[in-house]
Amino acid sequence: MFDYTLVHWLTFFTAAILLNLSPGPDIAFILGQTLRNGRRHGFAAMLGVWTGAGLHVVLAALGLSAILATSALAFSVIKWIGAAYLVWLGIKMLVSRGDSFIANKNASNQRMRSIYLQGILVSALNPKVAIFFLAFLPQFVVAGAGPVGAQLFLHGTLIIVVAAFIEPPVVLAGSQLGAFLRENRRVGLWMDRGLGALFVALGARLAASTR
Numbered sequence: 001m002f003d004y005t006l007v008h009w010l011t012f013f014t015a016a017i018l019l020n021l022s023p024g025p026d027i028a029f030i031l032g033q034t035l036r037n038g039r040r041h042g043f044a045a046m047l048g049v050w051t052g053a054g055l056h057v058v059l060a061a062l063g064l065s066a067i068l069a070t071s072a073l074a075f076s077v078i079k080w081i082g083a084a085y086l087v088w089l090g091i092k093m094l095v096s097r098g099d100s101f102i103a104n105k106n107a108s109n110q111r112m113r114s115i116y117l118q119g120i121l122v123s124a125l126n127p128k129v130a131i132f133f134l135a136f137l138p139q140f141v142v143a144g145a146g147p148v149g150a151q152l153f154l155h156g157t158l159i160i161v162v163a164a165f166i167e168p169p170v171v172l173a174g175s176q177l178g179a180f181l182r183e184n185r186r187v188g189l190w191m192d193r194g195l196g197a198l199f200v201a202l203g204a205r206l207a208a209s210t211r
Contacts, residue, residue: 001146002154012140012155017160019136025055025086029122030167032093032195033115034174042171044112048119050160055124057156060133061149075127079206082125086203089118091195128209173200 026049034042067074123129139154145151 002151003143003145005006005162008140008142012158013162015136016159017166019159020163025168025199025206026119027170028121028195028198028202029089029119030127031170031174032199033119034171035174035178035195036192037111037115038178039171039175040114041112042174043168044116045119046167046171048116048121049123050119050163051116052120052123053129053160053163054157055120056130056133057153057160059130060137060156061153063149065177066134076128078125078127079209083203083207085121085125086199086206089122090199090201090203093192093199096192096196126206128206152156 030042030045030049033045133156137155139150140155141148141151
């Protein structure tokens with residue numbers, strides 16, 4: 001079971017690394033929360049995103065993601081909910097006065113839980129992620145290497161494991177920059193504006209996307 005060649009693993013991990021390095025709503029959310037709230041909250045956002053990605057992996061392994069690939073209505077519903085959520089997050093930043101970089105410096109554990117849940121939603125409400133897993137993971141299914149669902153789950157989980165080597169350094173670097181921003185209210189204001197515009201743009205791009 002799970003008997004793969006070296007070429008198989010080299011191909012898979014190369015693709016997984018490139019996937020995790022590509023910019024998107026997930027990494028933008030993680031970096032944004034790190035800059036605004038600090039390292040601990042950046043890690044909370046990261047764990048939330050990983051949890052949301054894990055849900056997509058489970059759905060792909062169970063075959064439920066195929067519904068999004070075949071049903072235009074299901075895809076549209078999830079797409080619009082996800083786009084609206086991203087735009088809502090962006091608008092909250094756009095209308096802020098830049099004080100989030102100061103007020104959230106000593107944010108509570110309840111705030112961390114909120115960020116964790118937001119991370120889950122940012123990832124889980126992106127139907128493009130579900131479609132990607134459904135299109136990407138089957139390419140690494142090998143006949144005779146075990147049940148298809150188990151192979152899909154294994155490779156999907158390994159994508160998240162690869163993220164565990166790439167995204168923490170992003171959080172650590174972002175926390176250093178965030179510390180500077182929290183000492184400069186004017187810079188914090190424009191950073192909030194920039195992050196807000198980015199999330200609105202990501203939401204608009206998701207809304208305009210097709211399967």
